[in-house]
Amino acid sequence: MILPTYPYLPIAAIVPCLLMLLVGLFDDFGPPPPVGKLVPGTVIAVQRDSSGRGVSALLSVDTADGRVTCGIDRAAFPGERVPPLHTQVTVDHTPAACALPPVSQELPRWSILAMGGGGLALMIFWLWAGRRAPRARL
Structure with missing residues (x-):
C-alpha cells in the first residue's frame, strides 16, 4: 500500500x-518589564581588586523615599566593565535591592x-x- x-x-x-x-x-x-522602578543613579565609588580592575560600583540612587546607596557587581554591567566615577546609570530599584534594567x-x-x-x-x-x-x- x-x-x-x-x-x-x-x-x-x-x-x-x-x-x-x-x-x-x-x-x-x-525586554522583560523591570522588577521595581527605573530611576537614575550616579556612580559615587568604584571598588577595585589588587590588579586595579573594577569589581563593583557603588551608586547613589534618587528614589521617591529619598537618596539610597546600593552596590552593583561588575558581572551585571555590559562587558563586565564597571563605569567610571560620576557616570549616570539607570537602575531598576526595589526596596530590597537595585540592579541594572533588564535586557532582552x-x-x-x-x-x-x-x-x-x-x-x-x-x-x-x-x-x-x-x-x-x-x-x-x-
Missing part, C-alpha cells in the same frame, strides 16, 4: 516556515523574519521545481 504524500508533505514543509514568519511579524521582542535576550526580529521568509521561499521553490521535474513511472 502506498500512502499519498502530496497534500501532507507540502503542508508539513511550509507550515513551520510560515509560523516563524508570522512570529517575526507580530510578536513583541522587547531574544533573537532580533529581523533574524526571525529572515529565517521564516527564506525558509518559506525555499519551500515554495522546492515544491515548484518538484512539480516541473519529470517523474519516473513504475
Whole structure:
C-alpha cells in the first residue's frame, strides 16, 4: 500500500516556515518589564581588586523615599566593565535591592523574519521545481 504524500508533505514543509514568519511579524521582542522602578543613579565609588580592575560600583540612587546607596557587581554591567566615577546609570530599584534594567535576550526580529521568509521561499521553490521535474513511472 502506498500512502499519498502530496497534500501532507507540502503542508508539513511550509507550515513551520510560515509560523516563524508570522512570529517575526507580530510578536513583541522587547525586554522583560523591570522588577521595581527605573530611576537614575550616579556612580559615587568604584571598588577595585589588587590588579586595579573594577569589581563593583557603588551608586547613589534618587528614589521617591529619598537618596539610597546600593552596590552593583561588575558581572551585571555590559562587558563586565564597571563605569567610571560620576557616570549616570539607570537602575531598576526595589526596596530590597537595585540592579541594572533588564535586557532582552531574544533573537532580533529581523533574524526571525529572515529565517521564516527564506525558509518559506525555499519551500515554495522546492515544491515548484518538484512539480516541473519529470517523474519516473513504475
